Amino acid sequence: MDCLFCGIVAREIPxxxxxxxxxxxxxxxxxxxxxxxxxxxxxxxxxxxxALADADPAYAGEVLAAxxxxxxMEGLDSGYRLVANTGDDAGQSxxxxxxxxxxxxxxxxxxx
Ligand code: 5GP
Ligand code: ZN
Numbered sequence: 001m002d003c004l005f006c007g008i009v010a011r012e013i014p015x016x017x018x019x020x021x022x023x024x025x026x027x028x029x030x031x032x033x034x035x036x037x038x039x040x041x042x043x044x045x046x047x048x049x050x051a052l053a054d055a056d057p058a059y060a061g062e063v064l065a066a067x068x069x070x071x072x073m074e075g076l077d078s079g080y081r082l083v084a085n086t087g088d089d090a091g092q093s094x095x096x097x098x099x100x101x102x103x104x105x106x107x108x109x110x111x112x
Contacts, residue, residue: 001045005096009043019073023059024066026101035104036074040067047095049084067099076103 080103
């Protein structure tokens with residue numbers, strides 16, 4: 001399978017890794033939309049949060065816990081946003097679940 005984020009997990013594609021767990025990886029987004037913009041992924045390939053929650057709910061929880069750890073490490077004490085774009089209408093461009101951790105500024109709501 002040709003998956004960009006599986007390539008990052010395999011260290012075939014370089015990324016700035018900020019957090020790693022046994023089954024999770026977190027790295028900085030190449031095109032940051034906020035002062036902190038980190039992507040948190042399961043190392044195993046699952047297309048969406050729903051797919052992972054169906055396949056392995058505990059693993060889905062691990063990925064969320066990793067996102068929370070990243071927010072703490074990045075000092076996002078005044079708030080942050082977790083986003084998992086899912087499917088075409090949401091603009092999901094990589095079919096490997098990734099939680100965006102966004103923070104470090106006041107975030108607009110609703111998003112555009
Ligand atoms: P999506 O649009 O699927 O929700 O998010 C995909 C994210 O991956 C985008 O924010 C994009 O900037 C980021 N991205 C795309 N290619 C790369 C890459 O090669 N390395 C990193 N670190 N981020 C990437
Ligand atoms: Zn993948």
